[in-house]
Amino acid sequence: MTTRQDAPPAGEGAGLKDGVLQTMQRAGAGIAQLTSGLSTGLLALLLVLWVAVTAVTSLVGIGLLMAPSVLRALHALAGRERARLGRWGEEVIAPDPPPTELRAALADPTTRRELRWLVRHATLGLLLGLIGALLPAAAVRDLTFPLYWPLAPEDATATSIGLGTAHSWPDALSVSLLGVSWVLISLGLTPGMARVQARPGRRLLVAGPEVDLSRRVAELTATRAAALDAHAVELRRIERALHDGTQNRIVSVTVLLGAARRMLARDPAGAEELLERAQSAAEQALAELRSVSRSILPPVLDDRGLEGALSALAANCAVPCRIDVDVPQRCAASVEATAYFVVAEALTNIAKHSGASLATVTVRSAGGRLRLRVQDDGRGGADENGGSGLTGMRRRVAAHDGTLSLTSPPGGPTTLQVELPCGS
Template identity: 70%
Template sequence: MRTRAAATGPAGDRPADVLVRAVRAAGSALAQLVGGFGTAVPALAVLVLLVVAALTAPLGAGLLAAPVVVRALHALAERERGRLSRRGPEIVAPDPAPTGLRPALADPTTRRELRWALRHATSGLALGFLGLWLPVAAFRDCVFPLVWPFAPADTSSTSLGFGVAHSWPEALSVSLLGVGWIAVILGLTPAMARLQARPGRTFLAAGPDTDLSLRVAELTATRAAALDAHAAELRRIERSLHDGTQNRLVTVTVLLGAARRMAARDPGRADELLERAQSSAEQALAELRAVARSILPPVLADRGLAGALGGLAAGCAVPCRTDVDAPQRCAASVEATAYFVVAEALTNIARHSGATGAAVTVRTGGGRLRLRVEDDGRGGADEEGGTGLTGIRRRVAAHDGTLRVTSPPGGPTVLEATLPCGT
């Protein structure tokens, strides 16, 4: 086993493994660059509108438009925080900016968002455009020899717009440029994605002049919720052992004592008592197994999160489908929390929703595990109604996660939980 582990370590990776990782990293980087392009264009539009509002302010029109543009800036910055948090470490948002125009313009958060918009609308826009253009250029140049015989005689041979191929060797040489673009994609796009994300991670996070007392209070409440959840779990285990297993074992002890006293006088009656004692012992073992599975389900270690959730869906009284795309394993406690969240949600659906179908979706990315449980039931789920949502929220909060429940009357009910993957 030592030899195999050493052969598969970083120093012993096969070229095919290195290539696969490079392709995956480049694909993820291209997706980030394109996503950044999707926020860079609105950032440029917001900056143009701010300039127009400033120029028309003496006429009065700019003063009316400025608050709308400022709100658009805040909304775009919040969208960028969410995008970057999905692709990497979470960006802690600062306190909300004031709603009035003058206070908003004087607010440090607004000024930092303006600096981000300026950087993102220039360098971020250019990098995002490259993220769109490079794959197209690579494909175009690589396949050029295949389409060259059918192209007009004066068509430029390269994606850069220069050169005209007059022979097969010249047409084939264009494909070498396509190979070069592929090398650029594999080698440079991860760094380009990091460069594009840097202004957002620098200016959109809570700055040194931001009051973080709200975040401190949130973490304090999270710690208290974690302690409460831990204490409630210990009480649940203690009740299960005291009310169930302990009573079974007491019954076994009493039956064995009675059988021993009766063995000489009435062997048949003693055999009956021994059978009852054996049955009680088997029930006690089953209850012990149930308590152990409730602490950390062994199915998670045996089959992983996807297999464990598939088992829950198969055992649900309501038809349920699962869609789990979680190649990144999370900490055992996080996976156990995800398992219990889904188990409690499916139990609620079977008991209270009147649904005819349910769906469980799981995704990982950016160091977060995201759960979504949806049903087509009657809706109206209420945490105060004893449906277990309070327990789910406490479990999620214990990991500094988030929980959102949407359940309008008439349905559908959607439960979304986000948990840090942990280490």
């Protein structure tokens, strides 16, 4: 099922603006990641040369003395690369400390994988890092060439690639067109180049299956605790709602009915007034009971599915909200309820705290995972510890073994991304 709801004054221009902004953000992140990989790539090249010198001099015995230092440098550089990759994506779990004694290291699978990564990162990774650093420099150089062309020597090379000279203003302006092409290449290729640069490290530097299993056990223990905490918090919320609201209404109904029964014989008009008040209190209690029951599992999810429930949230949101849902099949009821409450809480936060003029909710289902993203163009600076409900959302998501990430730089935009398994 696919639905799209546009709330005025959002239009096609806003969607295009969001797309361009996201493309620029991805390209900027790609360039930053490639540039950070350039530093480890240079170190990897130096270490490859050191390994080669050690291997050659081992024939005369000198290299055997350097071997422990080389192995320690290899493990340290691999750890630095794991930390770098963790800053730009999913954490790369480190294996147990590998040996630094030559004979044990030659038989150690972790050391062999690190050596394979070293060679690849010193070649392909270094090359991609250089390209990632040179592309924005070339773009700036060629785009601004017409500004300083009159001051350049007559025989100076006009372009960043070392070809051609400019003898007129049309020649200088044509160089700026080359700068535009560098910008387009950066926007289109740098995210993929960053993934290619990171792939050997994510594949070769990750810990073995036995460490992954222990980490998985730890994750399941943590998510089980989060699920129990979320369940306890929800029970306390329901108990407070029933105790502070519904129970008081029902007690009031009981008191009013008793007073009306005693007044019925001597003051029928007063008894009728009390009965009207009792009826009003009973209706309020019934409304509060319905509100509590809807907060447990909104009936709109059963009646209209996730797309209808989110459309209803968008219609009632104080900030104009655009909904884009593409979920071909229904997910488990608990997963849909979690997605509903996450979006509801996120839209409430946007309306209260962000000062945004537009919110966008995107939901996709692929590969057995439900992915949703809530973005606004507000002031940003959202803080998970600031009492904005993010901790509760994280607990709900963790209870389903899902993931939640928040990006909210000062000045915006704020992006909340959640991924849930469809069948849990």
